[in-house]
Amino acid sequence: MFLAFANPLECLDTNEFIVMTESAYYEISDTEFRLLSKLVYDITGIVLNDTKKGLLTGRLAKRLKALGFSNYTQYIKYILDEEHAEELQFMVDSVTTNETHFFREPQHFDFLKQVILPGIRPGQMFRVWSAATSNGAEAYTIAMILADKLGETGAWEVLGTDINGSVLKQARRGHYLMQEAARIPPEYLKRFCLKGVRDQEGTFLIDRKLRQHVRFEQLNLNVETLPKQGDFDVIFLRNVLIYFDVPTKKRVVENLVPSLKPKGYFITGHAETLSGVTNALLQVKPTIYRKM
């Protein structure tokens, strides 16, 4: 059994876990869809083709209803009005797909443990960037491995970034539903997670000894120049390139490469490849690349 917590200050905003069941329905015209998908593309780089119409309307319908609009044209005018700039962030949060879980695509974490970490110079700060981190499951998975192999008080840190503000809130709290712990190895669960009791029953919290090494920042990867984040030994960019077209993939990857130390590793999702995207990285094995 792992240690318990019941600190009301760490309390969960349960709204984030409520699945949207109520779905008002609004017709979207081709012109309205084109305008909205162009806006999404210009901001995020995410390509919403016609097959994504249902996804977009499904996600935004509740918002239109809440704002009292009767069609998408009214909503588009509203978000384009500078006075409602915050609504753009709401729209971006609604259209991103944030699917993730702890120890997702576990071969990457085996590679980190078995190949990357044994090769590092002792005592030197080891830095990992989980770009497009979603709710923090990826960043904390990396942190569990680093704490295990480099020590809980060792010289290492993890940066998690994402464009979506609401998933980052959960990431910063480090508070998850118990079913999300299913793939965390039991010894890590016991060592790095606190089990919720009383009103926190059915949840777990990432222990502070891990959280103090992990930092989250909101960051859009689809920009001309990324703000400098320092140099990293490993960059995880997993399961986000699939939403981008080739020019966006190139820009995003080429903007990240300068933040990788020489001989640093760059890891993509299993359905993604950097072939035709960059020449700055050499493939070590499928989905794992290295800066020379």
Ligand SMILES: C[S@@+](CC[C@H](N)C(=O)[O-])C[C@H]1O[C@@H](n2cnc3c(N)ncnc32)[C@H](O)[C@@H]1O
């Ligand atoms: C499917 S999740 C992948 C999460 C995690 N990397 C994993 O593999 O489990 C994709 C994430 O990319 C983020 N994302 C999409 N476009 C982005 C952009 N332009 N800049 C930063 N993050 C973005 C989304 O908000 C979402 O959280």
